[in-house]
Amino acid sequence: MSERNTERDGLPGPAPEDRRRPKGRRSSQGIRIDPEAEAEHPPRRTVISALVEHEPGVLARVSGLFSRRQFNIESLTVADTQNDDWARITVVVEEPDPGIDQVEKQLEKVVPVIHVRELETDAVTRELVVVKVDADRPHEVHAITEMYNGKTLDAGPRTITVELTGDEQKINDAIDAYRQFGIREIARTGQTALARGETKTAVVPDHLK
Amino acid sequence: MTDHGAVTEPGDADDATADEPAEDGEPTESTAQTGAESVIASLETAGVETVFGVQGGAIMPVYDALYDSELDHVTMAHEQAAAHAADAYGAVSGDPGICMATSGPGATNLVTGLADADMDSEPVVALTGQVPTDLVGNDAFQETDTVGVTTPITKSNYFASSPDTVGEDVSTAFALANHGRQGPTVVDLPKDVTTGETDVDPVEPAVPDTVDVQTHADDEGVAAAAQTIVDADEPVILAGGGVVKGDATEELYAFATEHEIPVVTTMPGIGAFPENHDLAMEMAGMHGTGYANMAVTLTDCLLAVGTRFDDRLTGGVDSFAPDAEVVHVDIDPAEISKNIEADHPLIGDAGTVLDQLDEAMPGSPETGEWVEQCREWQQEYRLDYAAPEDEPLKPQYVVEAVDEATADDTVVTTGVGQHQMWACQFWTYTEPRTWVSSHGLGAMGYGLPSAIGARVAADDDQSVVCFDGDGSFLMTCQELIVAVREQMDITVFVLNNEAIGMVRQWQDAFFEGRRMASEYPWVPKFDTFAEAFGADGFRIEGYDDAPDVIEEALATDGPAVVDVYIDPTEDVYPMVPSGGDNGQFALSEEHL
Ligand SMILES: Cc1ncc(C[n+]2csc(CCOP(=O)(O)OP(=O)(O)O)c2C)c(N)n1
Numbered sequence: 001m002s003e004r005n006t007e008r009d010g011l012p013g014p015a016p017e018d019r020r021r022p023k024g025r026r027s028s029q030g031i032r033i034d035p036e037a038e039a040e041h042p043p044r045r046t047v048i049s050a051l052v053e054h055e056p057g058v059l060a061r062v063s064g065l066f067s068r069r070q071f072n073i074e075s076l077t078v079a080d081t082q083n084d085d086w087a088r089i090t091v092v093v094e095e096p097d098p099g100i101d102q103v104e105k106q107l108e109k110v111v112p113v114i115h116v117r118e119l120e121t122d123a124v125t126r127e128l129v130v131v132k133v134d135a136d137r138p139h140e141v142h143a144i145t146e147m148y149n150g151k152t153l154d155a156g157p158r159t160i161t162v163e164l165t166g167d168e169q170k171i172n173d174a175i176d177a178y179r180q181f182g183i184r185e186i187a188r189t190g191q192t193a194l195a196r197g198e199t200k201t202a203v204v205p206d207h208l209k
Numbered sequence: 210m211t212d213h214g215a216v217t218e219p220g221d222a223d224d225a226t227a228d229e230p231a232e233d234g235e236p237t238e239s240t241a242q243t244g245a246e247s248v249i250a251s252l253e254t255a256g257v258e259t260v261f262g263v264q265g266g267a268i269m270p271v272y273d274a275l276y277d278s279e280l281d282h283v284t285m286a287h288e289q290a291a292a293h294a295a296d297a298y299g300a301v302s303g304d305p306g307i308c309m310a311t312s313g314p315g316a317t318n319l320v321t322g323l324a325d326a327d328m329d330s331e332p333v334v335a336l337t338g339q340v341p342t343d344l345v346g347n348d349a350f351q352e353t354d355t356v357g358v359t360t361p362i363t364k365s366n367y368f369a370s371s372p373d374t375v376g377e378d379v380s381t382a383f384a385l386a387n388h389g390r391q392g393p394t395v396v397d398l399p400k401d402v403t404t405g406e407t408d409v410d411p412v413e414p415a416v417p418d419t420v421d422v423q424t425h426a427d428d429e430g431v432a433a434a435a436q437t438i439v440d441a442d443e444p445v446i447l448a449g450g451g452v453v454k455g456d457a458t459e460e461l462y463a464f465a466t467e468h469e470i471p472v473v474t475t476m477p478g479i480g481a482f483p484e485n486h487d488l489a490m491e492m493a494g495m496h497g498t499g500y501a502n503m504a505v506t507l508t509d510c511l512l513a514v515g516t517r518f519d520d521r522l523t524g525g526v527d528s529f530a531p532d533a534e535v536v537h538v539d540i541d542p543a544e545i546s547k548n549i550e551a552d553h554p555l556i557g558d559a560g561t562v563l564d565q566l567d568e569a570m571p572g573s574p575e576t577g578e579w580v581e582q583c584r585e586w587q588q589e590y591r592l593d594y595a596a597p598e599d600e601p602l603k604p605q606y607v608v609e610a611v612d613e614a615t616a617d618d619t620v621v622t623t624g625v626g627q628h629q630m631w632a633c634q635f636w637t638y639t640e641p642r643t644w645v646s647s648h649g650l651g652a653m654g655y656g657l658p659s660a661i662g663a664r665v666a667a668d669d670d671q672s673v674v675c676f677d678g679d680g681s682f683l684m685t686c687q688e689l690i691v692a693v694r695e696q697m698d699i700t701v702f703v704l705n706n707e708a709i710g711m712v713r714q715w716q717d718a719f720f721e722g723r724r725m726a727s728e729y730p731w732v733p734k735f736d737t738f739a740e741a742f743g744a745d746g747f748r749i750e751g752y753d754d755a756p757d758v759i760e761e762a763l764a765t766d767g768p769a770v771v772d773v774y775i776d777p778t779e780d781v782y783p784m785v786p787s788g789g790d791n792g793q794f795a796l797s798e799e800h801l
Contacts, residue, residue, distance in 0.1 A: 004606065004752050006598050011782055013499050013590040016793040016800055022507055024531035030518075030549040032531065053419060056368070061360055068361050098546060105543035111365045111385065114419050207418055 029098045041096035045074065047119045047193050048103060051202035053112035054080055054087040061110050062089055071095060071103055075127075075190025086114065088202070090192045115202040117195075125193035129171050132161045134182035141181055148174040159184060240410075244372035245274040245403035248336065248396075251379040251411040252280060257307055259283060259298070259665050261291040263318075265311020266351060267338025270403040272309075283665065283695065286687040288315050290658035292322020293647075293685070296331045296393075297662030300645045301620060303456065305332035305386040306662060312338040313351030316397075317358065321652055323393045324362040328649025329477060330454060332391035334382050335359075339368070341401040355397045364392035372405035377412050384414035389422035390541040391454055422540060426555035426562045428569070434512075434536040434553035435569035441510030441534075443579040444470045447493070450477025450648070451515015451539060457560030458482070458641045461514065464563050468573040470512070471583045473501045475522050476633060477648045478515070483639040490583060494522040495785050496630040499590025499794055502785065504583055505530050506792035510574075512566075514538045515559045518548035519649060520788070528790035538562045590783070590796075592634050601776040602751050604628060604704045608635040610759055611674060611702060618643060619672040620663045624656035624681025626711040628704040630781045632676040653709075654684030657701060661688060664697045672763070675701040679732045680709035686738070692768035693743040700762050701770045703735045706777040714780045718801050739770035747771040 027033050027040055052058050059078055066073045074092040081088050093103055100118065107116045119125075130153065133141055141160050145152055150164040164174050168191060175186065195201040242250070248271055252260070259281045264272055275282055285291040288310040295306030310319050316337040326333040340349040356368045365385050369375040375398065382394040438444055452461050458481050465472050465488055472482040473490045484491055493501035505511065511533040516522070523529040526548060537544075537551035538559060545554040555562050594605040608631050612619075621636055622645040623629040629646060638644050645663050647655035656677040664673045682703050692699050713727040736746030747762045749755050749771060762769045783794040786801060795801045 004596065006596055008593055008596040010595040011499070011590070011593050011796040013796055016795070019503065019792060020507060021792065022528070022530075022532045026527050026529060026531050026549070028527060030526040030529070030546070032533075032550065032552075053417075057356065057360075060357070064360050098550075102543065102547060105545075105547075109541070109543055111417055112419055205421070 029096065031098070041098060043072070043094050043096050044100070045092065045094045046100055047123060047125060047191060048091045048093060048100070048107070048116065049119055049193060049195075049201050050089045050091070050107050050116045051081070051114045051204065052087050052089055052110070053114065054085055055112055058087065058110070058112045059089070062107065065106055065110065066091075069102070069106065071099060075188075077190045077192045090190075092191050114204055114208060117202065119193055119195055119201070120199070122196050123193045124196055125167055125191050126165055127168060127171050127191045128163065128165045128189045129175070130161060130163050130187045131175065131178055131183060132159050132185045133178050134158070134184065135160045137181055141178070144174070144177045148177070150174065240408045241406045242408070243270065243274065243403060244369070244375045244398070244405050244407060245270040247372065247376035247407055247409065247411060248379050248398065248403065249274045249278045249280065251376040251383070252307060253278065254411045255380060255383045255414045256304070257383075260307045260309055261285055261294040261298070261662065262309030263288050263291060263311070263315060265315045265338060267312035267340055267400050268309055268315065268336070268398070269338070270400060271336060271338070271398060283661070283691065285658070285691055287685065288318035289321050289654065290661070290685050290688045290691070292319045292333065292335065293325065293652075293655050293658035294662030294665070295333045295335075296322060296326040296329070297622060297645050297659035298666040299326070299332040299391070300329075301642050301663045301666035303454070303642070305334050305383055306666075307334050307336065309336045310338070311351065312340055312355070313353045316353055316355040320358060320362065321650070323359055323395070325647050325650040325652050325655065326393040327362045327364070329647070330391050330450060331393065332386040333393040334379070334386050335393065335395045336379070337395060337397050339397045339399040342370075342399045343401070345399065355395065359395045362393070363395050366395035366397070368397045369399065369402045372402055372407035373409045375402050376407075376409060380412050380414045381417060384416045385420070387414070388416045388420065390451070423542075423556050424540070424558040424561050426538070426557040426565055428565070430553060430555055431562070431565045431569045434555055435566050436571065437534050437536060437553060438468070438510055438512060438566070439570060439572050439574050441574045443508050444510040444512065444574055444576065445490070445504050445508040446470050446472045447475065447505065447511055447513040447516055448472055448478040448481035449475045449514060449516025452478055452481035452559050453641045455515060455540065455559035456641075457514070457558070457563060460560040460563040464567050467567065468570065469576045469580055470574070471504055471580060473505055475516050475519065476646070479633060479644040480638045480641040484637045485639055487584070488580070490587070492633055493791065495524070495787070496633065496781050496783065497791075498592060498634070499783050499796070500583065500586035502783070502791040502794050503586045503590070506790075508533045510534050510536070512536045512538070514563065515540070517544045520548075523548060524785045524791045525788045528792065594779070602749065602755060602774060604631050604773070604775040604779055605635045606752070607702060607704065607749070607755065607759075607773055607775065608632055608676065610755060611763070612636045614759055614763055615672050615674065619674060620645060620667050622646065622656055622659040622663055622673070622675045624677040625651045625653045626678040626681055626709065627706070627714065627779075627781045628676050628678045628681070628710075631704070653678070653681040656681055657685050657688045657692075660699045660701065661691055661697060664692075664699055673699050674763075675699060677701055677703050678710060679703055679705045679707060679729055679735070682735070683732065689739060689742045689744055689768060689770065696767045698766055699768045700765070701768070702773055703770065704773050704775050705732065705735065706775050706779070707732055708777060710777075711781070717780070718798055719786075735770055735772035739768075745769040749773045
């Protein structure tokens with residue numbers, strides 16, 4: 001049994017200001033930086049596509065992941081694919097690069113997720129919007145709808161409801177154009193996307209095909 | 210790491226060869242089993258021997274199936290304790306610990322334990338009762354959306370939908386808990402599913418085919434990392450819990466000693482490297498040693514293995530190992546560059562990648578001067594405490610004295626608070642899986658239930674001691690009855706400062722000493738409390754009686770509780786305030 005040593009008198013050692021110090025620093029994102037030129041990564045907007053097993057709870061797990069980790073999510077769409085067993089989730093996020101990287105890796109960890117990738121900027125992306133506007137100037141509304149290759153879904157004495165599809169920019173422009181009539185309600189689906197041309201949006205391992 | 214626990218022969222119930230289904234494909238009477246029997250058969254197939262749990266309405270069919278099984282069941286007093294016991298069982302044995310609870314309150318009581326296991330990557334499988342399927346969603350009596358509640362705190366969870374598939378759900382949950390980076394899983398078992406019949410036999414545990422864990426790092430990355438390590442002047446190995454969980458302590462030892470690189474650990478990494486070795490710098494971080502914190506702050510090459518860079522370790526990331534090129538080995542790709550950017554990410558199993566690295570090393574770094582510097586720091590900042598003649602008993606002395614009185618393979622479990630930090634600092638850990646604590650969640654109440662789980666998992670001749678705080682002990686002290694009932698040889702040292710001391714320390718340091726709700730002058734006499742439960746109770750009031758009472762309590766066969774009256778003014782140092790700079794650790798309150 002240890003003898004009691006009454007000579008002990010607390011922690012020894014030089015005080016903080018008398019210690020050797022490191023030269024460098026890291027950013028708040030844990031990246032080594034030149035202390036002179038601090039570089040934080042600005043957020044960027046991008047499309048991430050995940051192919052998942054179509055089973056109950058997948059969407060809850062994926063969306064829970066986003067809310068819990070405070071990822072900045074712009075839109076999220078999900079529906080089934082050419083294969084009944086699979087669904088495709090398309091997420092638009094706005095995050096600095098380390099965050100985008102984390103989104104991909106965390107998604108990859110969800111058990112029913114088959115494949116995750118960030119799509120190239122040339123990906124084919126589309127969104128659908130339904131806009132309901134005041135019907136005071138029906139001809140002008142119609143003209144705008146024509147201009148954006150939209151479709152009138154419902155026209156009455158007080159309201160006109162139109163449908164448009166397009167990339168995000170086109171939808172935003174169209175909505176701006178409708179504002180002059182008075183927008184009553186908007187429903188947007190959020191973006192859905194596929195990689196362009198021969199590039200595969202998701203790579204499915206052979207044993208899952 | 211093995212992917213599965215030992216696989217035993219399936220029990221008689223599922224040995225279907227004698228009773229093949231009839232020709233028309235209809236099952237014969239004798240092969241039919243209930244969903245609950247299928248659950249138990251799946252556990253047996255997975256090699257499970259012990260289950261921790263509490264009975265209740267919705268889980269009764271599963272308990273009924275346990276009646277005829279070979280499995281041991283340890284009835285706990287509270288489900289939180291069942292989850293902690295299963296977690297500690299996992300930590301000590303390396304195989305998944307199993308806990309069971311009924312629906313609603315039973316399942317919600319598991320939540321703290323599951324969150325704890327999730328943070329510490331402990332393999333745990335929770336089986337929860339659920340109201341019958343046709344009542345689900347109706348706010349039925351004792352209904353809780355267990356899958357919903359546990360989704361953010363589990364690796365995966367399942368709602369069992371049919372007696373035919375429930376066995377596979379359990380096998381999958383077991384396999385996932387144990388696969389790659391370990392963690393907790395849940396299977397929610399509606400009562401109609403466990404009472405319904407099936408003729409489907411249990412399957413061996415297997416992970417879903419969407420899960421693909423990389424165990425071997427890519428060779429190019431390994432070669433580049435090896436070159437970086439060789440070129441370093443002041444390299445440090447940072448060993449995390451992944452080294453212990455990945456059973457990679459031998460590979461780590463070989464690598465560190467072969468190349469003469471000092472080893473710092475995280476708190477879960479305690480036991481990854483023997484603390485009595487010259488190269489051992491012990492734990493870094495908030496209450497880590499001064500020398501560990503100097504080494505991680507000044508290193509030019511950090512080989513981090515199996516760590517998630519928790520903020521208690523890093524302090525502010527801006528000042529964490531800011532001069533270091535970081536080589537990060539982890540089985541979970543999502544940990545790479547999550548908190549600290551990895552210059553060399555190496556994804557794979559800790560032991561495998563350390564071996565790969567060793568093989569790729571073109572030589573060894575020249576670390577003579579650096580190792581000398583580390584030794585100087587070990588002297589300069591050695592762990593110590595004041596122990597003047599007339600002062601009351603110091604907790605650090607108690608930890609050292611118990612360490613000295615017990616064998617090297619003794620398992621130490623703790624609650625959360627100052628006592629936990631003294632148990633880190635003043636015990637010399639030399640073997641893996643002997644340090645069991647609530648690291649990531651920091652859950653008070655973990656100590657006693659985890660000692661029970663550790664006792665079940667440990668070898669018979671291995672001792673289990675628990676250092677607890679008076680506050681932490683009060684949170685789960687009812688579990689003493691379990692240790693008494695099972696005559697478990699556990700010794701609990703309650704380091705009693707009549708306070709939730711860690712909070713009091715922070716109030717003194719950062720809230721001008723306004724000790725709101727942190728002083729506990731009303732705690733029971735823990736020795737007589739223990740006796741009321743049928744355990745042996747002891748009391749230590751000062752240095753004079755400490756050695757003898759420690760010896761006596763350790764010699765007791767069943768559970769013993771030692772109420773240790775420690776100096777209530779003692780604080781934990783060194784200390785890095787939250788988000789602070791590890792290199793600027795405080796040695797006393799004056800430095801804060
Ligand atoms: C369940 C839970 N509640 C509250 C806390 C906050 N907390 C952290 S340490 C601590 C004090 C612990 O007191 P005690 O168990 O007596 O140990 P001591 O610090 O005195 O050694 C508290 C309240 C916690 N970690 N866990």
